[in-house]
Amino acid sequence: MTNTSPEPCQSSDKPYHHGDLRRQILDEAARLLKEEGEAGLSMRKLAQNLGVSRTAPYHHFTDKQALLCGVAEEGFRRLREVVRTPPYVKGAEISEASVRVFVRRYVQFSIDNAEYYELMFGARLWKSQQLSDSLKTEAHDAFKVYIEQIRAWQQSISNSNIDALRFAQVSWSTLHGMSRLLIDGIYLDVSAINVMSDTAAKMFWQQLYLPA
Amino acid sequence: MTNTSPEPCQSSDKPYHHGDLRRQILDEAARLLKEEGEAGLSMRKLAQNLGVSRTAPYHHFTDKQALLCGVAEEGFRRLREVVRTPPYVKGAEISEASVRVFVRRYVQFSIDNAEYYELMFGARLWKSQQLSDSLKTEAHDAFKVYIEQIRAWQQSISNSNIDALRFAQVSWSTLHGMSRLLIDGIYLDVSAINVMSDTAAKMFWQQLYLPA
DNA sequence: GATCAATATAGACAGTGTCAAGATTGCTTG
DNA sequence: CAAGCAATCTTGACACTGTCTATATTGATC
Known part of the structure; x- marks a missing residue:
């Protein structure tokens, strides 16, 4: 559930390719759902919490x-x-x-x-x-x-x-x-x-x- | 369910005060819910279908x-x-x-x-x-x-x-x-x-x- | 090393709930 | 009957949403 996985290539700045995004999206979605309910789960907030652009998740989930x-x-x-x-x-x-x-x-x-x-x-x-x-x-x-x-x-x-x-x-x-x-x-x-x-x-x- | 109630003051243009709005909102809401599901029920569409401004319903329902x-x-x-x-x-x-x-x-x-x-x-x-x-x-x-x-x-x-x-x-x-x-x-x-x-x-x- | 697909990004659009400020009306009270 | 007030309706605005398009960056492959 907790995702403390170290980034695969830990350069000083964030790497362009996240590497583990799909997994982290699922985890964060479950977390958001639990903490704030279904209404609190939005694609944008999700992306923001993961420090990624709003449309990034759409490369792992069509919808x-x-x-x-x-x-x-x-x-x-x-x-x-x-x-x-x-x-x-x-x-x-x-x-x-x-x-x-x-x-x-x-x-x-x-x-x-x-x-x-x-x-x-x-x-x-x-x-x-x-x-x-x-x-x-x-x-x-x-x-x-x-x-x-x-x-x-x-x-x-x-x-x-x-x-x-x-x-x-x-x-x-x-x-x-x-x-x-x-x-x-x-x-x-x-x-x-x-x-x-x-x-x-x-x-x-x-x-x-x-x-x- | 069906609201064929004639408008109380049927002037050529719509009267400013609707008169029967609260009732019609409830009916139209039920209709929308039935036809398009919960996702299809929005305050704005509701108002539009009734030929009334978007915020008019808020005078009858706070939320x-x-x-x-x-x-x-x-x-x-x-x-x-x-x-x-x-x-x-x-x-x-x-x-x-x-x-x-x-x-x-x-x-x-x-x-x-x-x-x-x-x-x-x-x-x-x-x-x-x-x-x-x-x-x-x-x-x-x-x-x-x-x-x-x-x-x-x-x-x-x-x-x-x-x-x-x-x-x-x-x-x-x-x-x-x-x-x-x-x-x-x-x-x-x-x-x-x-x-x-x-x-x-x-x-x-x-x-x-x-x-x- | 060039190419390509996978992955990330910013920009834009239509749609949403709802707040604030102003316009119009009908009822009430002097 | 006139004044005023409260109820009702309007437009404008804001922040937020899902998702489309076009663009940029990357890792892997020939």
Whole structure:
């Protein structure tokens, strides 16, 4: 995140070619997003903070949109790791407690990386019709991993009768909805996060145990 | 929505005082939002479309933010009506079918009024720290009505053991999450809306029936 | 060492929100 | 009915935005 990389050719004056600009742009964009919100992230300010001309970033990202895609992509990579690391052992029975941990972790991620999350799932990105292919696959992969999780849970319960895909969609909706309501400042009662998460986990758990 | 109101004083030239501007601003804002999205809604274009100077709207709304609050407020009034009109008779038993109708109606509302919904629940509004009091109460009322619904459902089931507030929060999260994923263009499979809604309804229903 | 593509730059344009100062109007009060 | 006042509308201006074009500098390649 912090970019203290020494300039490749450290002449007294700034070198004409930056060398590491693309990486630094992504980092600074994430920083700006975190500190000042989406409204505070502008191409010009970005360039200025990096000590570079206003149009320099356009040689690494065709658009502001493309830049946002780049940032969001990194967010999805992080999210996938969160989803992929459940507290259960493959093949073993899962417990309600493990579902609880899973839910809490998802929500916690969305809160800790609120700006990322907002960008990743914002209409700005998905309705733009020019979101990069790499972003699309990255996001798709994240959801695929999620479905795999559900499927593993389901298989660990012998008599479960749920449709894994449908359940994945709906449960993800719940997680996403909670996260957004919290992030966007609609549910202000942050102290209730854990209770809400546990309530959701309980609901999921009972759903998983639906007998045939 | 349509404003075909005849001008109060219809002289040949435009009258200096518009007379009905505030109302027309709100309508045109909603229209612009619907047709061109949030990016296409600017104070200047708004004024131009209404044949009025760029700063005229500022005499009716201190801010662009204030205008958005005004539009969102109307959205919440509509939403409240959707939530308030369930297909059940007070005191009578509810059925899974009635829950299904309820879920479908909520999601349908969010899709039909996508731009409203996006505005109503956007971080832009809720994090601004200057959202109007009337908006706050309007939104609060909508959620209160929702809780009342849950409570009524609960009471119609004799042996229900759920915490109405918690369940309201989580189930609303599910509805909100589904709506946003659909609206924001992340779930592109619109044909699956009804199946997803029904899956969610089933989950709610089973949760409501939690025995003590 | 010349050439070329990659990378950086300044200049310009249309668009934005919004502040300040002045013009026009309708309502109120003497 | 006239005066005045507050509400409403206007033009002008400022700083800011994304992004296009044309130009300059560089590192790598033949």
